[in-house]
Amino acid sequence: MKTRTNNPPIGIFDSGLGGLTVYRELRKILPSENIIYFGDTMRVPYGNKSTESIKIFSSEISQFLLSLGVKMIVVACNTVSSTSLDIIESITKLPVVGVIEPGVKLAIKKSKNKKIIVIGTRATVNSHSYKNKIEENDPTIDVIEKACPLFVPIVEENFVNHKASLLIADEYLGEFKSKDYDTIILGCTHYPLIKNLIKKVLSDINIIDSSKACAGYVKDILTNNNMLSKNDGDGWTDFYVSDKPQNFMELAYRLAGVKICKINIKRF
Amino acid sequence: MKTRTNNPPIGIFDSGLGGLTVYRELRKILPSENIIYFGDTMRVPYGNKSTESIKIFSSEISQFLLSLGVKMIVVACNTVSSTSLDIIESITKLPVVGVIEPGVKLAIKKSKNKKIIVIGTRATVNSHSYKNKIEENDPTIDVIEKACPLFVPIVEENFVNHKASLLIADEYLGEFKSKDYDTIILGCTHYPLIKNLIKKVLSDINIIDSSKACAGYVKDILTNNNMLSKNDGDGWTDFYVSDKPQNFMELAYRLAGVKICKINIKRF
Numbered sequence: 001m002k003t004r005t006n007n008p009p010i011g012i013f014d015s016g017l018g019g020l021t022v023y024r025e026l027r028k029i030l031p032s033e034n035i036i037y038f039g040d041t042m043r044v045p046y047g048n049k050s051t052e053s054i055k056i057f058s059s060e061i062s063q064f065l066l067s068l069g070v071k072m073i074v075v076a077c078n079t080v081s082s083t084s085l086d087i088i089e090s091i092t093k094l095p096v097v098g099v100i101e102p103g104v105k106l107a108i109k110k111s112k113n114k115k116i117i118v119i120g121t122r123a124t125v126n127s128h129s130y131k132n133k134i135e136e137n138d139p140t141i142d143v144i145e146k147a148c149p150l151f152v153p154i155v156e157e158n159f160v161n162h163k164a165s166l167l168i169a170d171e172y173l174g175e176f177k178s179k180d181y182d183t184i185i186l187g188c189t190h191y192p193l194i195k196n197l198i199k200k201v202l203s204d205i206n207i208i209d210s211s212k213a214c215a216g217y218v219k220d221i222l223t224n225n226n227m228l229s230k231n232d233g234d235g236w237t238d239f240y241v242s243d244k245p246q247n248f249m250e251l252a253y254r255l256a257g258v259k260i261c262k263i264n265i266k267r268f
Numbered sequence: 269m270k271t272r273t274n275n276p277p278i279g280i281f282d283s284g285l286g287g288l289t290v291y292r293e294l295r296k297i298l299p300s301e302n303i304i305y306f307g308d309t310m311r312v313p314y315g316n317k318s319t320e321s322i323k324i325f326s327s328e329i330s331q332f333l334l335s336l337g338v339k340m341i342v343v344a345c346n347t348v349s350s351t352s353l354d355i356i357e358s359i360t361k362l363p364v365v366g367v368i369e370p371g372v373k374l375a376i377k378k379s380k381n382k383k384i385i386v387i388g389t390r391a392t393v394n395s396h397s398y399k400n401k402i403e404e405n406d407p408t409i410d411v412i413e414k415a416c417p418l419f420v421p422i423v424e425e426n427f428v429n430h431k432a433s434l435l436i437a438d439e440y441l442g443e444f445k446s447k448d449y450d451t452i453i454l455g456c457t458h459y460p461l462i463k464n465l466i467k468k469v470l471s472d473i474n475i476i477d478s479s480k481a482c483a484g485y486v487k488d489i490l491t492n493n494n495m496l497s498k499n500d501g502d503g504w505t506d507f508y509v510s511d512k513p514q515n516f517m518e519l520a521y522r523l524a525g526v527k528i529c530k531i532n533i534k535r536f
Contacts, residue, residue, distance in 0.1 A: 041317070042317070042321055043310060048513050048514075048515065049309070049310070049511050049513050050511050050512050050514065052511075052512075053310055053511040053535075056535075122514065122515070123514075126514060149421070149424075149425050150421055150422075150425050150427065153417070153418055153421040154418075156316075157418050159418065159436070159439075162435070162436075162439065163435055164432040164433070164436045164439070165432070167430070167431055167432035168427070168430075168432045171427075171430065171432070243317050243318050243320075243321040244318050244320075245316050245317050245318050246316075246318065246390065246391075246394060247316065247390070267321075267324075
């Protein structure tokens with residue numbers, strides 16, 4: 001039994017289970033960290049909801065994680081990272097890490113011709129958070145953004161390999177075929193599961209997975225601030241959700257290969 | 269200006285905007301009724317959420333409608349009608365009408381060979397509410413149920429006429445082609461918008477629109493209980509939502525041809 005005092009966990013949250021792709025990457029590179037994951041399955045998805053509501057949800061969840069004594073907050077959700085980092089930073093002095101900045105830095109490094117596509121939910125795309133952050137880093141980069149709202153249900157309903165999904169991917173991304181964008185940012189934590197689908201439409205493109213980039217960023221911050229776990233062996237994980245739907249365990253496993261044995265319910 | 273006292277409105281609610289298809293039918297046949305519509309856009313969709321959560325949401329919304337002085341509650345949502353009528357009936361003695369019973373009665377009337385398909389969200393199908401209600405009325409009827417979770421996003425994202433949607437419809441419904449089911453119940457308020465898609469897969473089938481059936485049922489109850497509106501002319505409508513997403517007005521118009529000029533926000 002690991003001691004829970006004096007070795008505070010990382011708090012990580014998402015609108016639902018998509019953020020488990022970030023959790024999985026964190027677990028790979030930081031095995032000894034204690035982690036609390038929260039998925040707002042009661043109000044999922046956030047992607048088509050208003051910025052005002054997303055800010056309220058983000059604030060409630062952050063306050064809940066802080067009440068559990070986390071040492072940092074990882075926002076494993078592109079929609080929240082795009083709209084609500086400011087509200088979270090206003091309620092804590094602990095480090096707050098979203099997925100936008102890590103993804104942007106990696107994309108800029110990878111793009112040779114300075115032409116980048118960003119795909120995500122409607123809320124993420126409408127926020128222009130990726131575009132703004134890219135231009136803040138390098139104003140000479142050409143950025144095009146595209147909302148792809150059907151990709152999340154396609155992943156959740158296990159239609160990724162269905163021929164209908166290729167038609168949908170072609171509808172969303174086909175317009176970029178003849179253009180010379182060399183890099184695409186997956187601005188949604190569900191999208192790593194449709195990498196192969198994207199490659200079928202845009203074969204020669206660098207695919208930037210914000211989940212992976214985010215995990216590396218978290219490790220850097222913990223290392224640089226001397227905040228790494230003091231566990232000798234593996235850390236523990238506590239999973240919380242605001243609603244436990246019937247296909248929860250199966251979805252967690254399919255999305256991120258995460259086997260969840262025990263789940264806690266925290267309603268708002 | 270219509271007087272609001274002594275002429276109480278009908279209260280109608282849905283998980284989001286799909287229930288506007290029921291509202292539209294009500295408006296057609298009961299133009300002089302005052303109506304309050306509530307859409308739980310903050311927590312939409314309900315279809316993949318747990319029964320426990322749906323009961324909590326339904327109770328909160330019903331209590332809100334009752335606080336506004338409604339004379340009856342119309343549950344314009346198949347998922348709520350399937351899982352939570354009991355909880356609503358436990359908090360009020362006013363008439364509570366769901367979409368299941370009206371849809372079932374119409375389907376039984378239409379089916380010649382007593383073979384009925386029911387399609388809906390995962391929560392509706394898992395509740396077996398349609399199957400149970402049909403068998404309660406006529407145990408000799410053969411009922412098959414099928415969850416079609418991608419139909420809602422297809423409607424909401426305006427992909428109904430896209431060739432990908434026909435492939436998805438064929439994936440869900442193709443298995444019934446060679447069988448002799450003669451009637452299909454649209455067990456979700458979004459599905460009237462995919463009638464043509466269903467006809468392409470199952471060409472010779474009676475399509476039962478629960479929204480229409482429900483509106484007729486409401487009129488009967490008001491008439492039989494001497495509860496019809498005392499307005500001389502047209503009644504008023506107040507729209508409430510728990511979140512106002514960016515594509516709200518456009519979606520309301522596309523789903524149900526309803527032009528909403530003023531919207532009130534009620535959060536939970």
